[in-house]
Amino acid sequence: MSLDDADRAIEALVMVAEDPVDPQLLAQLIEIPVSEVERRCADLSARYEAERRGFTLARVAGGYRYQSHADLAPYVERFVIGRQSARLSPAALETLAIVAYKQPISRAQMTAIRGVDVDGVVRTLLHRGLVAEVARDGGPGQAVLYGTTRAFLEQLGLDSLAELPPLGEHVPGADVVEALENGLRAGDDGRELRKTRGPIAPPA
Amino acid sequence: MSLDDADRAIEALVMVAEDPVDPQLLAQLIEIPVSEVERRCADLSARYEAERRGFTLARVAGGYRYQSHADLAPYVERFVIGRQSARLSPAALETLAIVAYKQPISRAQMTAIRGVDVDGVVRTLLHRGLVAEVARDGGPGQAVLYGTTRAFLEQLGLDSLAELPPLGEHVPGADVVEALENGLRAGDDGRELRKTRGPIAPPA
C-alpha cells in the first residue's frame, strides 16, 4: 500500500505548515485539481484512522492540518500545558455565541441581547484572538463591528461558520415559551397575553 | 500492522511538539524506559520510510521531530517561499519592536502590551529567524522568554542592540508598558529570571 507522489507531497506540505493549509494552495503547488486534493486528503485521513495512527489529518478552518488523535489527550495534555487556553466563562461563551451567529455586530447590540454590559468579556475574547474588529458601522457613531476569527474556528474544530449548529434547533421549546409567557402574565385579573409573534426567528 | 498505545503516544507527542522532543521526556510521559522509546522511534522511522511516507521521523539534536522527506524538498521550498510576503505585517513589526526593546520577554507580556493574542505573530518571527528563545522564566510556568537574534541585527544593519534608536526620556507610553507589566507580574514579585542562554542566540 505504497503512496504515490501526490500523496507524499500532501503529507510533506501539511507537515511543514504552521496553520491549516488551503486545499487550493495544495492543488496549485502539486499541480492537481482541488477536487483531487480533497479526495486524497479524505483517503489519507481514513487510512491514518484505519492504521490507528497517533495523529489525524483534520479539516479545520478551511484547510488541512495534522493534529494529535483525541484518544491520546491524556498524554498530550500533560505535554502542551500552557499552550492550551483556559476555559471560557459562561458569560464569555454566551457573548461569543452571539458574535458567531450575529456577526458583524457592535458591542451595543451584544449588550442589548445579553442585557448586561459586555465590555469586559469582549476584551477577553479580543485578547484570546477569538473575535476581532471586522468593520465599522456606517452610522454616525461609526461603531466598531466584531466578527469571529480563524482562531475561533480552530478552537471549535470547525471547518467554516457554516458548520455552526443551526440556531433554529436551539430556540427554546414550546414549554419554555409558555413558561415565560405565564411568568410575564399580568396576573390577577385574568387578562390574557395577546401573542404578536412566535419564537425568535433563526438567523437568515 | 496496527500500532500499540506507546507507539501512538509517541506519534501524538512528537506531532504536537514545537521543538525536537527529548527521548527522556517521552519516556517520562509514556512511562516506559528510554531505551524502549529509542527502539520504538527507530521502528516507526523505518516503517515510515518503507511506506514511502511524505514525512520522516528524524533524530536531531535535542530529540525526535517530524519533518518533510528530503525527496519532497522542491514542493516544500515552493511552499515556504510562496507563503512569505516580502514584508512583515504591521502586527509582526510591532511585536518585533516590543521584543527588541523589552527582551527578554514572554509571550504573555507581549500579549499584555499589544492587547491581542501574539502566538501566531511570534511563530512567524521565530520561523523567520528574527527572534529566538533566550531564557526561561523562573516561575512555576517556566514561561519561555524571547529575544532578538543576530539575523535581526544583520538585517537592520546594526552591530549591537545598543545601536537601537533610544526611546527617549519623555516617551509617552513607556509608563503604560510598565503599568501593564507590573499588572502582569503582580503576585510573583521579586522572582528572578533564570537565564539558560545568552541574550542573542543565533537561530538554531
Add this chain to the structure above:
Amino acid sequence: MATPAKPYEVQTAVFEGPFDLLLHLILEHRVELFEVRLNDIVAAYLAHMDTLEHLELEVASEFLLVAATLVELKARRLLPDEADIDLDEELGLWEERDLLLSRLLECKTFKDVARVLDAHVVAAARSSPRVAGPDDRYVGLVPDVLVGIAPEALRAAYLRATAPKPVPVVSVDHVTVVRASVADAITEVADEVRRTGRVTFRTLVAGLAERVEVVVRFLAVLELVKAGLVDVDQQGGSFATILVTWLGDGVDAEVAPLVAADRYDG
C-alpha cells in the same frame, strides 16, 4: 477585567444580569414576575453592599439594572389599576411585554447554544495541532524581511504598540440610557431634597414623561437612602404619599461618590 468580579447574589443563586435573573425566576422557580417582592431583592442588595469592603461597581450597576427592570414591570401592573385606562397605553403595555418576551427568548437561545459551542471547544481541545513548521533546512529560504526597514521604523512601531489604546465608545442604547441617567438623577434628587428639606416623591417625578425616568428617580432615592442622606416615610400603606426627607448636612461631597460610582463603566 483583570480579576473576575464576584457576581452579585440574591438568595444564593448567582445572576449575571437582569435577563439571567428573570430567566431563572420564571423558568426554574416558575415564579410569576409580579409576585416577586421587590422589597426582598432590595433588602438583599443593601445587605450585600454592607458586607463589601469596597463597592464592586460593575456588579452594583448591573444589579441596579435588575431592579430597574423589575420596577418597570411592576409599574406596568400597577398603572392600569387607575380608573381610566388609556387604550394607547394599554396597547403599548402589550407591545412592551411581547418585546420583553422575545428578548428573553433570544437571550435563552444564546445561553443554550453557548453550551453547544462549549462542547465543541472541549472536544476540539482533545486534539492539539502541529505548529512546528518547516525544519531548519528551509530557514535559509526566508527572504530578509527587514531589508528596507530603518531602525527608526522599529522605534516608531514600538511607540505605536505601547501607545494607550483609545477607549472604545459604546453607542447609547436602551440599557445604557438607564445606567447613565441614575447618576444624573441622584444629583437632581439630592439637590431638590436638600433645597426643600422635605418633599413628596410625586413632586420629585412631576413632569416626567417616560415611565423609565420615574423608575430611575426611584432608584436614585434608594441610593440616597442607602447612603444615609435621605429618609423615606410612607403613612397609610401602598399608594399613600411617599415623603422624602433630607438627612445630610448640605455638602456636595456626600453625593459625589454615589454619582461617580454609577458613572463608572467597567
